[in-house]
Amino acid sequence: MRPHELAQLKALPLFSEMKEESLASLLDAALLQQFPNGVILIHEGDHADFLHVVVEGLVEIFTEQNGVEWGISLINPVSTFILAAVVSDQPYLNSARTLADSRILLIPAQRVRDIFDRDVAFARIVARELAFAYRSSIKKLKGYMARSSVERLANWILTEAHKDAALANIVIPFDRGTLASHIGTTRENLSRSLALLTEHGVRIRGREIVIDSKEQLEAFARPQRFIDDPTS
Numbered sequence: 001m002r003p004h005e006l007a008q009l010k011a012l013p014l015f016s017e018m019k020e021e022s023l024a025s026l027l028d029a030a031l032l033q034q035f036p037n038g039v040i041l042i043h044e045g046d047h048a049d050f051l052h053v054v055v056e057g058l059v060e061i062f063t064e065q066n067g068v069e070w071g072i073s074l075i076n077p078v079s080t081f082i083l084a085a086v087v088s089d090q091p092y093l094n095s096a097r098t099l100a101d102s103r104i105l106l107i108p109a110q111r112v113r114d115i116f117d118r119d120v121a122f123a124r125i126v127a128r129e130l131a132f133a134y135r136s137s138i139k140k141l142k143g144y145m146a147r148s149s150v151e152r153l154a155n156w157i158l159t160e161a162h163k164d165a166a167l168a169n170i171v172i173p174f175d176r177g178t179l180a181s182h183i184g185t186t187r188e189n190l191s192r193s194l195a196l197l198t199e200h201g202v203r204i205r206g207r208e209i210v211i212d213s214k215e216q217l218e219a220f221a222r223p224q225r226f227i228d229d230p231t232s
Helices: 003-011 020-028 083-088 109-118 120-146 149-162 176-182 187-197 214-221
Strands: 031-035 040-042 050-056 059-065 068-075 079-081 095-098 102-108 169-171 202-205 208-211
Touching: 003 020, 003 050, 020 109, 050 083, 050 109, 068 079, 068 176, 083 109, 083 120, 102 109, 109 120, 120 149, 149 169, 149 187, 149 208, 149 214, 176 187, 187 202
Parallel strands: none
Antiparallel strands: 031 102, 040 095, 050 079, 050 102, 059 068, 059 095, 169 208, 202 208
16 A cells, blocks of 8 residues: 555544554455446445455445435545444445445455454444444434435535535536435436525536525525534
8 A cells, every 4th residue: 555545544433543463464464456437346235255445536335126226325535334244244235336446445354353353442443433334324314204305405515515615616526316316316306406406596507516605505405413414
């Protein structure tokens, strides 16, 4: 790994407090691979052989039910994904694919479990990471149950905008079909929702969403701390 990538990996909450020898043991068995856009990294139902760490790029976690795909989450660098299947030695509940050219670190699942059993600090952090993942899932479920698809879209736009408050617009980083699946709607309904939001402070220019009035958009979206705030 490049020095700055190794530093990023060590700074991950999952690895930041573990013993040096434990981290060295993980990395000694790891593989760093380059994947082009659109590669399926794992398949739902397969046994968890590796813990994946996104070093560069973008990864989508998704499921396919009755021939229809639904987005679960998007993983940005530097982050791990599907830790629960690795720790519990169970099959993956979802699939994952790259949405951009990506560099992925693959750590053998058995090595992760071995260190989990003997490094108390690592085990404690794993438990914390799993708790955060559970809370994130509950927030998303609450959003699906309590909001319409256009309200979910409005809050997605606000969440993206909050990542860089200096910007007055955001660019959808993938195709509209992917965005539709991640807010729990169809591509057709997404187009209608985008059109509706032009009455609430935004303008649509292809994949670019211009926010003319964040206050007006927030008044419509009504963001909530225990759904939208990633720190809650």
